[in-house]
Amino acid sequence: MAAQKDSTEQSAPAKSKIDTVFRDFIEKGGRFEPQAGEHPFVSPGSAVFDLLSKFIRANRLTIHSAWAHRTLILRKLKGLEDIIPVTIVSPMLGPQGWPFASVLPFPGADVDPLYNSKHIKDLYLKANPEYSARFSVPVLWDKQNHTIVNNESSEIIRMFNSAFNDLLPPEKAALDFYPADLRTKIDEINEWVFSDINSGVYRAVFSKTQSAYEKVVYEIFAALDKVEVILTGKDYLVGDQLTEADIRLYVTAIRFDPVYVGLFKCNIRTIRDGYPAIHKWLQKLYWNNDVFKATTDFEHIKTNYYASDSLISNNNPTKIIPVGPVPHIRPL
CATH class of the missing domain: 1.20.1050.10 (Glutathione S-transferase Yfyf (Class Pi); Chain A, domain 2)
Incomplete structure (x- = not known):
C-alpha cells in the first residue's frame, strides 16, 4: 500500500521534500476501516469534505495546491463524493496558516463543518496537542477517532484508488489508476x-x-x-x-x-x-x-x-x- 513519499503543501511551503507525520491507512482490518462518510478531507486553497453522517471521514484540502489537487481528481474519478466529503479552505494563506471561510471568506471556500476550526493548524493540534511540525495539506480526517489518518497526498490517492471499492458500484470499483x-x-x-x-x-x-x-x-x-x-x-x-x-x-x-x-x-x-x-x-x-x-x-x-x-x-x-x-x- 505504501506510496512514494512526497512533500505536501505547507503553511509555509517547503523548498525541499519534508517528512509528513500522519501515515496511517484506511484498510480492512486496520485501525481505520473503510466506511462511507467517515473520512472527511481537508487541504489549502481547496475543499474540506463536509459531514454527511454520524461517522465521517473527511478530506480537508485546497484547490490551489497541486498536492491536494491530486486527491480531488482521484476522489472524483472514483465516484467517492458521497463517501469522502470534502471542505474547501481559503486560498489566502496567512500568518496562522490556511484559514477556513469563517476566518477569511473566499468564493468556493467553506467553514469547518465538524468543529468550526479557524485554521488547518487547529485540526493538527486537536489530533495531537504536542504537534510542533508544519501544518501541511491535504489532511484525511477520521471523525470517529477525532484524528488525522494521513496527510501525505501520494498515499491518500492510493487509498482513494482501492480502499473503498467494496462500497462503490461495480463500474467505479473497476477503475484502477495504479494497475x-x-x-x-x-x-x-x-x-x-x-x-x-x-x-x-x-x-x-x-x-x-x-x-x-x-x-x-x-x-x-x-x-x-x-x-x-x-x-x-x-x-x-x-x-x-x-x-x-x-x-x-x-x-x-x-x-x-x-x-x-x-x-x-x-x-x-x-x-x-x-x-x-x-x-x-x-x-x-x-x-x-x-x-x-x-x-x-x-x-x-x-x-x-x-x-x-x-x-x-x-x-x-x-x-x-x-x-x-x-x-x-x-x-x-
Missing part, C-alpha cells in the same frame, strides 16, 4: 517527475543563488523535454490508459503557464508554445474529461500563489494577480 501490470513503469516516471518537475519548481523559486537557480531550472526543462518525447503520439504517460502518473503530472502542468513561468522564474519555455505534445495531452485531459476541469480553479490557484502571506508571495509584494495567460488553457 499491477503498469506499476513498475508508473513508479519509475513518478520518481523523476516528482523530483525534477513537481518539486523542481519549488526548488527553483526558493533558490538562494544564481547558480543554484540555474541548475534547477535546467533540470526542470530537461525533465519536460523527456515528457515531451514520451507523450509524442500518445494520450497518456504509461500504457494506453489514464494512470496515477498522468494525474501527478497534470497538477503541475496546469499551473505551469499561469504561475510557475512568471512567479517561479521557470521561464525558458511555456507549455503552450514550447511543448506541443504536453500541451495537447493537457488540453485533452482538461477539455475531454470533466473531472480535470471541474477540479481546476484558476482563481484559487492564482490568488494563493500571488496574493497570500507566504514566502512565495513575497516575490510579488504588491499582491497584484496577473490577468494572463489568456485563456488559462487554450481550447482544443
Whole structure:
C-alpha cells in the first residue's frame, strides 16, 4: 500500500521534500476501516469534505495546491463524493496558516463543518496537542477517532484508488489508476517527475543563488523535454490508459503557464508554445474529461500563489494577480 513519499503543501511551503507525520491507512482490518462518510478531507486553497453522517471521514484540502489537487481528481474519478466529503479552505494563506471561510471568506471556500476550526493548524493540534511540525495539506480526517489518518497526498490517492471499492458500484470499483501490470513503469516516471518537475519548481523559486537557480531550472526543462518525447503520439504517460502518473503530472502542468513561468522564474519555455505534445495531452485531459476541469480553479490557484502571506508571495509584494495567460488553457 505504501506510496512514494512526497512533500505536501505547507503553511509555509517547503523548498525541499519534508517528512509528513500522519501515515496511517484506511484498510480492512486496520485501525481505520473503510466506511462511507467517515473520512472527511481537508487541504489549502481547496475543499474540506463536509459531514454527511454520524461517522465521517473527511478530506480537508485546497484547490490551489497541486498536492491536494491530486486527491480531488482521484476522489472524483472514483465516484467517492458521497463517501469522502470534502471542505474547501481559503486560498489566502496567512500568518496562522490556511484559514477556513469563517476566518477569511473566499468564493468556493467553506467553514469547518465538524468543529468550526479557524485554521488547518487547529485540526493538527486537536489530533495531537504536542504537534510542533508544519501544518501541511491535504489532511484525511477520521471523525470517529477525532484524528488525522494521513496527510501525505501520494498515499491518500492510493487509498482513494482501492480502499473503498467494496462500497462503490461495480463500474467505479473497476477503475484502477495504479494497475499491477503498469506499476513498475508508473513508479519509475513518478520518481523523476516528482523530483525534477513537481518539486523542481519549488526548488527553483526558493533558490538562494544564481547558480543554484540555474541548475534547477535546467533540470526542470530537461525533465519536460523527456515528457515531451514520451507523450509524442500518445494520450497518456504509461500504457494506453489514464494512470496515477498522468494525474501527478497534470497538477503541475496546469499551473505551469499561469504561475510557475512568471512567479517561479521557470521561464525558458511555456507549455503552450514550447511543448506541443504536453500541451495537447493537457488540453485533452482538461477539455475531454470533466473531472480535470471541474477540479481546476484558476482563481484559487492564482490568488494563493500571488496574493497570500507566504514566502512565495513575497516575490510579488504588491499582491497584484496577473490577468494572463489568456485563456488559462487554450481550447482544443
